[in-house]
Amino acid sequence: METHRRKQLTVICEAPVARRVTRALDQVPVSGYTVIPALSGSGSEGRWERSGLVGDVGRMVMIVSVMSGEQANTALERIYETIEPQMGIVTISDVEVLRPERF
Amino acid sequence: METHRRKQLTVICEAPVARRVTRALDQVPVSGYTVIPALSGSGSEGRWERSGLVGDVGRMVMIVSVMSGEQANTALERIYETIEPQMGIVTISDVEVLRPERF
Amino acid sequence: METHRRKQLTVICEAPVARRVTRALDQVPVSGYTVIPALSGSGSEGRWERSGLVGDVGRMVMIVSVMSGEQANTALERIYETIEPQMGIVTISDVEVLRPERF
Numbered sequence: 075m076e077t078h079r080r081k082q083l084t085v086i087c088e089a090p091v092a093r094r095v096t097r098a099l100d101q102v103p104v105s106g107y108t109v110i111p112a113l114s115g116s117g118s119e120g121r122w123e124r125s126g127l128v129g130d131v132g133r134m135v136m137i138v139s140v141m142s143g144e145q146a147n148t149a150l151e152r153i154y155e156t157i158e159p160q161m162g163i164v165t166i167s168d169v170e171v172l173r174p175e176r177f
Numbered sequence: 178m179e180t181h182r183r184k185q186l187t188v189i190c191e192a193p194v195a196r197r198v199t200r201a202l203d204q205v206p207v208s209g210y211t212v213i214p215a216l217s218g219s220g221s222e223g224r225w226e227r228s229g230l231v232g233d234v235g236r237m238v239m240i241v242s243v244m245s246g247e248q249a250n251t252a253l254e255r256i257y258e259t260i261e262p263q264m265g266i267v268t269i270s271d272v273e274v275l276r277p278e279r280f
Numbered sequence: 281m282e283t284h285r286r287k288q289l290t291v292i293c294e295a296p297v298a299r300r301v302t303r304a305l306d307q308v309p310v311s312g313y314t315v316i317p318a319l320s321g322s323g324s325e326g327r328w329e330r331s332g333l334v335g336d337v338g339r340m341v342m343i344v345s346v347m348s349g350e351q352a353n354t355a356l357e358r359i360y361e362t363i364e365p366q367m368g369i370v371t372i373s374d375v376e377v378l379r380p381e382r383f
Contacts, residue, residue, distance in 0.1 A: 075250065075253045075254060075257070077269060080268075082268065082270070096219065099219075100219070105220070105221070106218065106219050106220035106221065106266070107218055107219055108189050108215045108218040108220075108237060108239065108266075109215060109216045109217045109218055110213060110214070110215050110216060110239060111214070111216045135216060138189075138239070140266060140268060167270060168270065168271070169187075169268040169269065169270045170268065170269040170270070171266075171267070171268055171269075172253065172257070172262075172267055173262055176221075176266075
């Protein structure tokens with residue numbers, strides 16, 4: 075089947091920061107995104123476990139969104155206007171999609 | 178260490194649809210897959226939150242499976258015979274694996 | 281925005297094995313990792329569902345970590361010294377990051 079190259083943007087950050095990231099994605103706009111919960115992790119602020127947290131602060135999530143290269147550039151700029159660099163891990167990777175009209 | 182190129186197929190869809198996708202993957206067959214729960218998201222049908230849902234309908238998951246290029250072609254065809262295009266986001270990406278005999 | 285190529289290491293394994301994987305990553309060292317819970321899956325040992333499990337044994341997780349190519353080589357060696365091959369699915373993929381000094 076014929077596939078088309080798009081970009082996948084992934085952001086790992088705390089849940090309260092994620093709301094700012096998804097607002098930034100809405101403004102690009104992108105066609106959608108999915109937020110996945112994390113269980114535990116380690117980063118610049120040490121190690122954490124979801125079971126040790128109360129409420130959203132410190133709870134980490136992974137946001138995944140598929141978009142065109144142009145949207146990815148805009149998304150990166152908006153995200154970096156919105157959150158401090160140490161607040162999230164932002165990566166871009168190449169993916170192939172079947173229905174290019176959707177992204 | 179020597180690595181070997183394989184494909185990662187990722188499908189984001191509602192939990193009831195996921196059962197049809199994993200059956201399609203079983204029929205390819207692929208060596209395995211992992212289903213990851215989503216917490217919230219936004220897409221063609223608007224915004225959703227897992228906490229606002231009762232039961233499986235509307236609950237989104239991400240299915241991840243590593244396979245050969247040939248298996249990926251078969252999997253894409255089977256998935257698209259099985260589900261309507263708007264029911265899921267399907268992406269393919271390149272990954273490297275260490276043990277090629279497994280995939 | 282200018283981006284820089286890094287590697288994303290992903291390991292899917294049981295929760296008790298994940299602790300050995302994250303210790304191996306700490307020893308590389310890498311700057312961080314995120315552990316994501318899985319809901320269900322299928323693999324060399326058959327099909328499983330999180331709801332059918334008691335405790336950590338059999339519960340699967342996905343560990344994601346971004347690092348340099350050199351760190352990825354070391355991480356792969358350490359992980360394969362630490363766990364048996366059939367205990368996890370290890371993949372490496374290319375990602376772009378904005379802040380190269382962090383990884």
